[in-house]
Amino acid sequence: MSPPQSPSPDNVIHDILFIGLGPSTLSLAIALSEQSPPPKTVILERSPRFVWSPSTLPTPRAPMRTSLLHDLTTPRNPHSQYTFLNYLVATDSLVAYTNLGAINPPRALFARYLAWVAKAFEEREWVRYGADARAVEPVKVGGAVDHWRVRLADGAPVLTRKVVVAVGAAPQMPASLSGLQSSRVLHTSAYGAALPRILAQNGRVDVAIVGGGEEALEVYNHLRGMGVEGRVVLFHAEKVLRGEDANPYVRNLVAADDPVVPYELRNAGATAGGEMASAHTITALYEDHYAQHISAANPATHDFQIRASRRVMRAEVAGEQVRLHLADPATGLREAACFDFVIVAGFV
Ligand SMILES: Cc1cc2nc3c(=O)[nH]c(=O)nc-3n(C[C@H](O)[C@H](O)[C@H](O)COP(=O)(O)OP(=O)(O)OC[C@H]3O[C@@H](n4cnc5c(N)ncnc54)[C@H](O)[C@@H]3O)c2cc1C
Known part of the structure; x- marks a missing residue:
């Protein structure tokens, strides 16, 4: 040295x-x-x-x-x-x-x-x-x-x-949530620091997680593992959760030392786009869902839920909670629900 x-x-x-x-x-x-x-x-x-x-x-x-x-x-x-x-x-x-x-x-x-x-x-x-x-x-x-x-x-x-x-990616809030002045809306990158506050909530705590990628699913699995009392709902915009493609041809394409085709183009060609999570995380999530299904077949009664095809259209402070207004982009179906905390994933 x-x-x-x-x-x-x-x-x-x-x-x-x-x-x-x-x-x-x-x-x-x-x-x-x-x-x-x-x-x-x-x-x-x-x-x-x-x-x-x-x-x-x-x-x-x-x-x-x-x-x-x-x-x-x-x-x-x-x-x-x-x-x-x-x-x-x-x-x-x-x-x-x-x-x-x-x-x-x-x-x-x-x-x-x-x-x-x-x-x-x-x-x-x-x-x-x-x-x-x-x-x-x-x-x-x-x-x-x-x-x-x-x-x-x-x-x-x-x-x-x-x-x-080499400043990396920055946490990003969707426009529908970024203007909201509430310490109850946070990004997944702040989840670790905010966890004591979430757990200190008296009695039940209702948490919404927005996003269908790795970080969103890890936060969901983590809250589940903590045995949180209350309702945790993960909203994501796609029809299904998607796993990242880890096949070796894809990995080779991304890792190739190609002087002609830049990394961004190779990476875009190798991934289907959109939010994706690792097979490990998705498997853990599914096993947990299945365990809930054994005890109660109706998913609407589960404390931990995954709601596909849901976009946050807007949000507002509602007393001590945050009300999310959600829509299904395909059907236009709308719904609203209140949560004690809203945790949002996504980077730019
Ligand atoms: C949950 C999760 C799991 C991941 N798992 C993997 C994995 O298994 N394998 C993998 O390859 N990648 C993984 N990644 C992606 C990984 O984060 C990135 O590959 C890696 O951190 C990017 O490194 P970077 O140096 O480009 O940026 P960063 O790690 O983001 O570092 C950028 C640094 O720049 C600093 N900075 C920013 N702006 C300024 C400024 N104006 N002045 C001075 N300093 C500044 C920041 O403070 C930061 O320390 C994962 C990401 C997440 C969120």
């Missing part, structure tokens, strides 16, 4: 600057660190410490949807010191993991692996936490762009020859 960089004064021009410290940046940072000499690199992360956002869902046993071989480096350089397997060796947990026999690691473990790699780059002094990048401005010399000035939220500049924007 090369020695840490000394802290940069404001007028230093870095070779490369990353905005965001997630898996994308970590993967590229590993590749750069293996160059000799490595470029002068700075990584700006607005959070005060490394957090991989999927690990904030309180579902520690959920497996990764991807294989341990799809870690930060193995497909490019399996000899790297930053492979997932090397993380297991470094933390003296290779034998225990091997006996687990899982090609898809638990998400909580993968989050620790990512944090382990992030720490290595903290120790190199590549990472600046609490650095919220707000603007990228060209700095011209003789009329041509010579380098870039990245402005932080406090106005401080950081100079660089190249910029990589």
